[in-house]
Each structure stands twice: as structure tokens, then as C-alpha cells.
Amino acid sequence: MTASEVQKKDRLNWLTSEHPLPWLLPASALMIVFGVYPLIAAVLKTLYRKNAATRREIFDPLYNWTKIFEDPRMWDALWHTLAYTLIALTFQLVLGMLIALLLDSDRKGYGILRAMMTLPLVIPPAVTGMMFLLMLNGSFGVIARLIIATGLLPVGYSILGNSATALPGVMLAEIWQWTPFMVLIMLAGLRALPKEPFEAAAIDGATPVQAFFKLTLPMMSKVIAIAVLIRGVDLLRAFDYIKVMTDSGPGTATETLTSYAGRIYFGNSDYPLASSVAILTLVLVILTSTIFMRIFKVKL
Amino acid sequence: MSFREYDKKTFLIDAANDFTARRISKRSFLKKTAMAGVGFSAFNLGLLGNMRKDRSSLFGSPAWAEEMGDPAVNKWLKDVGSKFKGTKIRYTSEATPPTVVLDKLKGEFTALTGIEVEIEIVPLEQVLAKATQDVQGQLGSYDLYYLDQSWVATFAQDTFDPIALYKDKADLAMPGMDWEDFSKPLVEGLAVYDGHWVGIPFDIPIMTTMWRQDIFDKHKLTPPNTTDEFMAAAKTIYEAEKGNGMFGTGLQAKSGHYSLECDWTQVVWNHGGSIFTKDKKFSGNDEAGIKGLQYYQELLKISPPESTNSTWDGQWQMGASGQIALVNSWDEFFPGWDAADSKVKGLWQAKRPVRGTVPYRAVADAGFGEIPNAAHQGGSILALSKYSKNADAAWIFMQWACSKDIMTRCTLGGGFAPMRLSSFSDPRVKAKEVVGPGTTRHLPVVKEIIDNDMASEPDMPLWAGFSNNEIPVNLGKLLTGQDFGGDAKKCMDAIATQVNKAVADAGL
Incomplete structure (x- = not known):
């Protein structure tokens, strides 16, 4: 091999998987500009105290953190965030599994049904929020009228305008849109299960319910764990439906950590305080997902 | 069953399977699933576009839009404004009637001056957020601010006083601006803070x-x-x-x-x-x-x-x-x-x-x-940003938008209360004091309310x-x-x- 050929080969080596740096650079640059830099900027922002009248920001590292931990509204928001996540996730998981079991068939027409499950997923969440805002309107909303007709709620009752029912109302939109996501993941898991254990169980006289609890669920545990992790992280950051449907109200009945941060940011223009709440949300997401992965031995 | 056949039959399941096995990312998974529903998505996006209330049906006859303005002002726009041809000015506003009508009329301004005007119409809280970010960073992303009366004090330090500017920039002063024509209670209640004008009164729901x-x-x-x-x-x-x-x-x-x-x-x-x-x-x-x-x-x-x-x-x-x-x-x-x-x-x-x-x-x-x-009163003002990079062009637009003719025509188009005394008594406005689209029949009462x-x-x-x-x-x-x-x-x-x-x- 001549010297020039060696040189050329060395140059080309940079284009192989042994030298990933050039290939990683564009993605890394984007990550730094749109991910790392804003995060560092937000953390630094939390160290300042903003004077609302003069707009001056003074270095006072503990001010915002003391303020949010002493703020009952933040604790309410944290509680709403956790309740929203746990309840919506439970519904999505149970409904997702049930629907997946129903759709797990090769019979004619089931393919179309499975395809239709994706439809809610492609609607922008803001549009879903608007749809449910109208459907839950006590005066003319189809869902509200249906519930009122059953006698569960008084005539004209505003589901989203009452603190007792607003959060469930928002969850309805969330559950409707994201249950199909669970269905698709569960279906994938169900279709990948080996047939032999089920055949053996049937020969031994196991009922379908026993087979589900003794075989299906244990074998699906990893799939379920991943699905719960993905949806859980999304739910902890819930914002879209709340913003569109209730704007955190009535009162603070649907205020989550992210919507509280949004209100401080857009309403009071207190960027340092809003950044503190946002960073707190990030910490919550990282902590809960890490604990969850440890417990359920999920590896990413 | 061949892989190809299997893949065809169970495309979505396969995608989900890949996802759970971490062979594809969440983004790719959603992309694949979206392929099945792309038609529905487009349908919904179409709906989204149509869901915004089209306020034009609430307004009066389009005759207001066919008029071509005050000849003296038009000449001034051609002479003075055309020096800024090619400039683009921006402001953000709520979908209030005057803004919606002005958005329809702005083409006349562009035709005479060559200055492009972009009006972002967003919900009120977003108007505040955008204006706040702009002044906080002194960015000059917006040349004009639409300011609700409740924000006037907050932004007082970030805008030019239009009265002072009118005197200081005589070469850009619009003929016949007639500042005395603005209703005094509106000026005092809306536009003045700490003794100076923060902007020009623009809208007065009351x-x-x-x-x-x-x-x-x-x-x-x-x-x-x-x-x-x-x-x-x-x-x-x-x-x-x-x-x-x-x-x-x-x-x-x-x-x-x-x-x-x-x-x-x-x-x-x-x-x-x-x-x-x-x-x-x-x-x-x-x-x-x-x-x-x-x-x-x-x-x-x-x-x-x-x-x-x-x-x-x-x-x-x-x-x-x-x-x-x-x-x-x-x-x-x-x-x-x-x-x-x-x-x-x-x-x-x-x-x-x-x-x-x-x-x-x-x-x-x-x-x-x-x-x-x-x-x-829930009025608003139009204010010129101190951080604007196109302050002169924006100032010309602002004067035009608040001129007698345009404000009157905005009222004719939207039926809302004008800021100028001359608009209240304008024969065209009086002629529309009848039941019908864009009615002005409530304006005599509104004038009384503003005054008392x-x-x-x-x-x-x-x-x-x-x-x-x-x-x-x-x-x-x-x-x-x-x-x-x-x-x-x-x-x-x-x-x-x-x-x-x-x-x-x-x-x-």
C-alpha cells in the first residue's frame, strides 16, 4: 500500500463507526443548544430574585426555593400532579390492556379496528382539549347532557366550572387520547407471547382468567413497565389539556406543577420563580422514573 | 406466512413490537402509527383552522373597506412612508374588533408605503407574555405593543411618548393628527401614566x-x-x-x-x-x-x-x-x-x-x-416600543392606524366605540345607528358612559x-x-x- 493510499484510508476511517464523533456532532450541537443550555440557564435563573416593579434581578440563591416550599399552592399543584398521573395512568393501563385483549385476533375486520385505535393519537392535544371543552359544556355539550340525562348531575351543571369535577373532566380527554397508545403497546406484547404455555395451561384445565393472571400478566410485565414509564413521564408534565380546558381552574383545582409554572411565567412574569417550579418538576420526573426503573428492573 | 405478508397485515402491531423491544424510538413509533391516521389528522387540522370564530360576519357592510382613505394622509404616506419601503413591522394583539378590522385595512397602508405590517392575533394572556418577554430582553421583536389598560403602568418605561415624538420628529408627523380629537376621559383613563402618554388609545370596551x-x-x-x-x-x-x-x-x-x-x-x-x-x-x-x-x-x-x-x-x-x-x-x-x-x-x-x-x-x-x-373600562392602547429596530416605520403606521379616517372606518367595520370625538359624530357612523350588522346604535349611550x-x-x-x-x-x-x-x-x-x-x- 502506498503512502497516499494509507493517508486516504486514514481519512476515510473518520467515516466509519470506529470514529463516531463527526456523526454525533450535529445531534450533540442541537442537544446543547436546545437542551443543555436552556436547562443550565433555567437553573441559574432560579438563583435570582426578581423585583416585579423594577424588573431587576438580584442574586439571592435561596429566595425562590424557600418561597416555593413555603407556598401551599405549590403543594396543591404537586398533589394534583401526582393524582392526575396515578389516576389517568391506571385508567389508561387497565383500559389499554382490556381493549388489547379484545383486539388480539386475526379474524377479519380486526386489522381495521386496530388501525382505528391510532386515530386519537394523531390529533393534536390542543384540539382534543377543545373538543372535550365543548363536549363537557353544561349548556350544550354532548357528554355533559348525557350525564345530566342520567340524573347524576343537575341540569346545566358545569363539569369544568366546578372544583369537584374539573380534574376528572380534564382526565377524560387525557384518557381518551392516550389509551390507544397503551393498546398498541399491549397488543405488540400479546402478539409476541409464545403459544405453548397457553396450550399447556388449557390442557391442564386452566380457565381464561387463570391463564391471564398466571401467564399473560407475568410474561407481559416488561412491556407493561415500559408503557407505564413512558406514559408516567408524560403525565407528570401534563399541561396541554389543562391549559386549553380549564387554565388550571376553577380556583387551582386542576393546577399541576407545569401549569403553575406557566401561570407564574406568563401571568406574573416572574421568570426566576417559574424556573424554580419547572426545575422542581424535572427533579420529580427524574426521581420517580429512576425509582420505578429500579423497582421493575427496566433497562433503557 | 412470509415476513412481507406478515408485515403488511400487521404493520401497526409490528411497529409497536419494535417499539417495546426498543428497536425504534418513540418518535419513529408515533410516526408509523400516524401514517394510518394521517387523513384524519389533516381533517382535524382543517377543523382547527375553522374553529376560530370568524368575526367578519359580525361586522358591517364591506363598503368600509372599499374606501381609500383621506387624500392628504395618503399623500403623506406616499411621500414620507415610502422612504421605508421594504421594512417589515410587527405587533401582536388580541382579536379585538379594531385589530381585526385594522388587519383587513393594513393592505392600504402597505400599498402606499411599501412597509409590510404583520399582526399576530393571539389570546390576551399570550399578548402579555410576548410583550413582557420582549421588554425584559429588550429584544425589539415587536415594533408596537397592544397594551391592555391594566398593563399600561408595567410597560410605561418601555414605550415612546407619542405626543413628544410627534413634536420631536416633525419630518414624520402626520398632517391632521389632531390630538385634541381624542376623548379626554379615554386619554386620562387609558393612555396617560405618570404624566406622559404611554401610547394612543385604541379600543374601549366599557x-x-x-x-x-x-x-x-x-x-x-x-x-x-x-x-x-x-x-x-x-x-x-x-x-x-x-x-x-x-x-x-x-x-x-x-x-x-x-x-x-x-x-x-x-x-x-x-x-x-x-x-x-x-x-x-x-x-x-x-x-x-x-x-x-x-x-x-x-x-x-x-x-x-x-x-x-x-x-x-x-x-x-x-x-x-x-x-x-x-x-x-x-x-x-x-x-x-x-x-x-x-x-x-x-x-x-x-x-x-x-x-x-x-x-x-x-x-x-x-x-x-x-x-x-x-x-x-377594558380599553387598550397602541404603543411604540423603545426597543424597535424599525421605530420610524412603526411610528408612521401607528399614526395612520390612529388617524381620524382609519379609526372611523374601524368603527364602521366593527361597530365598536371609537376613540375620537369626530368618529362619534361622523355622518357615516350616525347613519348606522340602526339594527343590523355592525350597528352603531349603542354608541350614543357609550359616549355618555365614557363622559360620565x-x-x-x-x-x-x-x-x-x-x-x-x-x-x-x-x-x-x-x-x-x-x-x-x-x-x-x-x-x-x-x-x-x-x-x-x-x-x-x-x-x-
Whole structure:
């Protein structure tokens, strides 16, 4: 091999998987500009105290953190965030599994049904929020009228305008849109299960319910764990439906950590305080997902 | 079954399988699943575009748009404005009638000057957020700011005084601007802070008492003059018409929204109270303030339940759909109710707003320039940003947008109250004082209200925050039963604690 050929080969080596740096650079640059830099900027922002009248920001590292931990509204928001996540996730998981079991068939027409499950997923969440805002309107909303007709709620009752029912109302939109996501993941898991254990169980006289609890669920545990992790992280950051449907109200009945941060940011223009709440949300997401992965031995 | 056949039959399952096995990312998974529903998605995006209320149907004849402006102003635009040909100016605004009409008229300005104008129309809270970010970073992303009256003090340091600018930049001064033509109460209530103009008055929705004549005739009622008469009439209508789905009145009581704060302010003023005292303490929790709030709680009982989830848009809908026959709210509702396709066309009437039965608190006893009175104004101004990179071009546009001809034509197009005295008396505006789209038949009453009853919220830098967060959020907690056990005093005390602390922290 001549010297020039060696040189050329060395140059080309940079284009192989042994030298990933050039290939990683564009993605890394984007990550730094749109991910790392804003995060560092937000953390630094939390160290300042903003004077609302003069707009001056003074270095006072503990001010915002003391303020949010002493703020009952933040604790309410944290509680709403956790309740929203746990309840919506439970519904999505149970409904997702049930629907997946129903759709797990090769019979004619089931393919179309499975395809239709994706439809809610492609609607922008803001549009879903608007749809449910109208459907839950006590005066003319189809869902509200249906519930009122059953006698569960008084005539004209505003589901989203009452603190007792607003959060469930928002969850309805969330559950409707994201249950199909669970269905698709569960279906994938169900279709990948080996047939032999089920055949053996049937020969031994196991009922379908026993087979589900003794075989299906244990074998699906990893799939379920991943699905719960993905949806859980999304739910902890819930914002879209709340913003569109209730704007955190009535009162603070649907205020989550992210919507509280949004209100401080857009309403009071207190960027340092809003950044503190946002960073707190990030910490919550990282902590809960890490604990969850440890417990359920999920590896990413 | 071959892999290809399997793949064809179970494309989605396969994608999900890949995803759970971490062979593809969440993004790729959603992309694949989206392929199946792409048609539906497009359909919904189409719906999204159409969901925005097309206000043009509420407006008058398009004849207003066909006129080509004042010849003297047009010549000035050609001579002076064309020097800035190719410049693009931007501002962001709520979808108020004057902005929507101006958005339609701006082509005339561009045709004469070559200056492009981009108007971003977004919800009110986003207007505030965008303007706030712009001034905080001194970015100059927006050349003009649309400022609600409650934000004027907050942005006072970020805009040019138009009167001073008009004198200082004589070469850019529009002929016939006639500053004296702007209604004095509007200038003082809206545009002036700390002795100088922050911008030019641009829009003036103002509280007006409106009623359905047919319903009042049916029950032999007379339009109310006082808050007590208002309550009595509302209760009569509610008792008589609840079987027909009609309520006593309608409120814009959406928790956490500025609209609720506007309603609350009015009832406090009507009961002899104010938001601040002269020593700059929150006074919504004094005796008058509590009476005002209790009055509002009574009104809520005879209002559509959706009131607690409604802003001014929802309240307007209540009037348009026949749910209410009496309301104390924005005069800007009126033209919409008279629109061509309205079910209540010609039925609504307007009068000066109901007054409290006790004297209004004197301006000298209220704080931060607050003016307690019977008609809460929700006006706005157009202001020129100090950080604009195209300040001269934007200044030319601003003068044109606030000129006599354009303001009058905006009124003709939208039926809303003008800022200029000449517009009120313009023969074209007078000719439209009849029932129909873009009606101006309520404007003589509005002029009377502006001159006699206009009230104003406090002018202070923190007001934008208080009026969008602390006050309406706590009121929402009270009105929807989330907190305070229905006790108005407890709610007001909670607000007082938060507001007084913030005022003290800011060193005001």
C-alpha cells in the first residue's frame, strides 16, 4: 500500500463507526443548544430574585426555593400532579390492556379496528382539549347532557366550572387520547407471547382468567413497565389539556406543577420563580422514573 | 406466512413490537402509527383552522373597506412612508374588533408605503407574555405593543411618548393628527401614566347595562338603574323563565382569568369600595369590598352554571343563545348580537350602567390612580416600543392606524366605540345607528358612559400580575367551592395578604 493510499484510508476511517464523533456532532450541537443550555440557564435563573416593579434581578440563591416550599399552592399543584398521573395512568393501563385483549385476533375486520385505535393519537392535544371543552359544556355539550340525562348531575351543571369535577373532566380527554397508545403497546406484547404455555395451561384445565393472571400478566410485565414509564413521564408534565380546558381552574383545582409554572411565567412574569417550579418538576420526573426503573428492573 | 405478508397485515402491531423491544424510538413509533391516521389528522387540522370564530360576519357592510382613505394622509404616506419601503413591522394583539378590522385595512397602508405590517392575533394572556418577554430582553421583536389598560403602568418605561415624538420628529408627523380629537376621559383613563402618554388609545370596551326588550316587556319590567334594581329584575327573570332555560344574568367568572377580575372590580366599586386605599393597601377585604363580593355571589346563583368557566366570549354567547336577558358587561357585545345571522337581532338594548346605592369612593381615597365608578373600562392602547429596530416605520403606521379616517372606518367595520370625538359624530357612523350588522346604535349611550361613568383600575407595575393571577385565582376558589367555604371575607383576606406582601416586597 502506498503512502497516499494509507493517508486516504486514514481519512476515510473518520467515516466509519470506529470514529463516531463527526456523526454525533450535529445531534450533540442541537442537544446543547436546545437542551443543555436552556436547562443550565433555567437553573441559574432560579438563583435570582426578581423585583416585579423594577424588573431587576438580584442574586439571592435561596429566595425562590424557600418561597416555593413555603407556598401551599405549590403543594396543591404537586398533589394534583401526582393524582392526575396515578389516576389517568391506571385508567389508561387497565383500559389499554382490556381493549388489547379484545383486539388480539386475526379474524377479519380486526386489522381495521386496530388501525382505528391510532386515530386519537394523531390529533393534536390542543384540539382534543377543545373538543372535550365543548363536549363537557353544561349548556350544550354532548357528554355533559348525557350525564345530566342520567340524573347524576343537575341540569346545566358545569363539569369544568366546578372544583369537584374539573380534574376528572380534564382526565377524560387525557384518557381518551392516550389509551390507544397503551393498546398498541399491549397488543405488540400479546402478539409476541409464545403459544405453548397457553396450550399447556388449557390442557391442564386452566380457565381464561387463570391463564391471564398466571401467564399473560407475568410474561407481559416488561412491556407493561415500559408503557407505564413512558406514559408516567408524560403525565407528570401534563399541561396541554389543562391549559386549553380549564387554565388550571376553577380556583387551582386542576393546577399541576407545569401549569403553575406557566401561570407564574406568563401571568406574573416572574421568570426566576417559574424556573424554580419547572426545575422542581424535572427533579420529580427524574426521581420517580429512576425509582420505578429500579423497582421493575427496566433497562433503557 | 412470509415476513412481507406478515408485515403488511400487521404493520401497526409490528411497529409497536419494535417499539417495546426498543428497536425504534418513540418518535419513529408515533410516526408509523400516524401514517394510518394521517387523513384524519389533516381533517382535524382543517377543523382547527375553522374553529376560530370568524368575526367578519359580525361586522358591517364591506363598503368600509372599499374606501381609500383621506387624500392628504395618503399623500403623506406616499411621500414620507415610502422612504421605508421594504421594512417589515410587527405587533401582536388580541382579536379585538379594531385589530381585526385594522388587519383587513393594513393592505392600504402597505400599498402606499411599501412597509409590510404583520399582526399576530393571539389570546390576551399570550399578548402579555410576548410583550413582557420582549421588554425584559429588550429584544425589539415587536415594533408596537397592544397594551391592555391594566398593563399600561408595567410597560410605561418601555414605550415612546407619542405626543413628544410627534413634536420631536416633525419630518414624520402626520398632517391632521389632531390630538385634541381624542376623548379626554379615554386619554386620562387609558393612555396617560405618570404624566406622559404611554401610547394612543385604541379600543374601549366599557361596562354597559344591556337588556332584552322582549323579555322585559313580557314581564312588565323596566331597565334597572341601580344594583338593587338589577338584582330584583334578574331574580324576576330567573323565576319566570328558568323553565325555558333562561337565567337572571350571565357572568364572565372564569377562575383565574382577567374577565373575573373585571366583574369583581365593578361590584366592589358599586358598593362604595376600591381595590387599594390611598396608603397603598389592598382594600377588597373592607366592609364595602365584602358587600360587593357577596352581591356577586348572589348573582352567580341565578346565572348559567357555565359562568364559572366563561370569559367575555362565553358571556357573549349566553346573550346570543338566549340564555340571558339582562347583563352588565362590555358594550362590544352589541354589534354581534345584531349580526345578520343572530337569533337575538334587534332585541337587545343598551343604557348607562347600573350604579351602586351608596356613593362611590373618592379618587383621593383610592390608591395607585384608581378611579372607582360605575363603568369599568377594558380599553387598550397602541404603543411604540423603545426597543424597535424599525421605530420610524412603526411610528408612521401607528399614526395612520390612529388617524381620524382609519379609526372611523374601524368603527364602521366593527361597530365598536371609537376613540375620537369626530368618529362619534361622523355622518357615516350616525347613519348606522340602526339594527343590523355592525350597528352603531349603542354608541350614543357609550359616549355618555365614557363622559360620565368611566372607571379605571389601579395604575401600578404589579397590576398585570395581580389581575391575572392572585385576584381571579382566589376568587375562583371561592366561587367554585374549592376553598374559603363560601366566606367572602376569608377569600378577600387571603388576597390581601398576598397582594400586600408583593407590594411591600417590590418596594412600592
